[in-house]
């Protein structure tokens with residue numbers, strides 16, 4: 071039964087139950103390549119469906135795929151079988167005030183107030199979306215988990231500051247799936263109320279990352295710094311309180327929204343200031359890899375897909391080497407590897423016989439260039455699972471190639 075569906079281009083509904091396949095064709099954006107369904111490990115895969123929401127490509131179709139559940143014991147992937155075919159539908163607006171209304175735009179939660187960079191990232195990822203501001207990241211995650219919104223945006227790394235570890239921790243604490251990424255060129259402005267000059271300023275407010283990215287400029291201006299939850303909140307605070315001695319570092323759109331004057335543009339220390347944001351959803355959306363990606367009129371590259379995973383390893387010589395080999399052996403390129411001491415694990419101090427060295431248990435975050443729809447990725451992770459003490463697939467998603 072599995073072989074018959076290898077050429078489905080854009081299925082609307084596929085149920086791969088044991089011995090059961092059904093599908094419909096739609097104009098969904100992602101292809102679902104042939105999964106190794108002959109393996110008894112796979113009990114189900116589900117790809118669907120017209121949920122009335124705007125999709126990444128502006129259509130009303132959302133393609134979702136789940137499966138692989140027996141591949142990884144702790145798999146975050148929900149499995150839909152023929153007997154329990156569908157996940158719960160989003161709550162209707164009558165059931166939950168302010169929830170997704172039927173046929174409405176995709177709703178995307180972000181941390182911050184209007185004018186925050188995360189809002190711009192949401193709009194870049196989903197051009198017709200309704201961006202929903204949340205005061206904290208946890209609220210944005212919860213809004214997705216409770217079906218109030220469809221996606222959450224999470225800044226994850228910056229070209230100047232590196233990974234945002236707190237946000238990696240959030241990813242692990244929750245069980246949302248990465249379904250997209252967006253890279254945004256961040257161009258900070260120094261904002262103040264009308265009539266206020268640079269010389270009048272004593273201090274500046276902004277998100278700690280924005281302040282760090284403008285370190286040199288702010289030092290030269292002799293301004294003291296205060297942190298706010300997001301850049302746009304700093305702008306809002308300065309405007310609402312009509313402050314004369316305080317400026318804000320935020321975007322030009324925050325200036326427009328809160329009626330502030332732009333005293334200086336591009337105040338970041340490095341002009342290549344790019345932040346990478348992740349788009350999170352309740353369910354995985356696993357892109358296929360057969361669609362070619364057009365970089366320009368003359369250049370086409372294979373559809374670029376990445377997978378993000380987190381894992382920890384047994385102790386022992388060469389275990390990290392072995393972990394990396396599972397990818398190298400299958401020609402899978404890594405685009406990121408990051409290690410982080412595991413929380414709640416005490417520092418273990420060795421005795422003298424171990425040269426007095428001290429060590430932590432580490433969690434590794436790896437991004438690799440393959441989709442979980444590919445057999446080589448599934449094989450690599452099955453191999454890794456043989457000696458990983460923990461493994462979680464955070465999601466497969468199309469690479470944002472707009473900043474190549």
Ligand SMILES: O=C(O)C(=O)Cc1ccccc1
Pocket residue numbers: 181182185186187188189225256277279280299300301302345
């Ligand atoms: O504060 C914001 O506007 C955010 O979205 C977080 C952020 C801060 C600085 C650079 C990029 C994103």
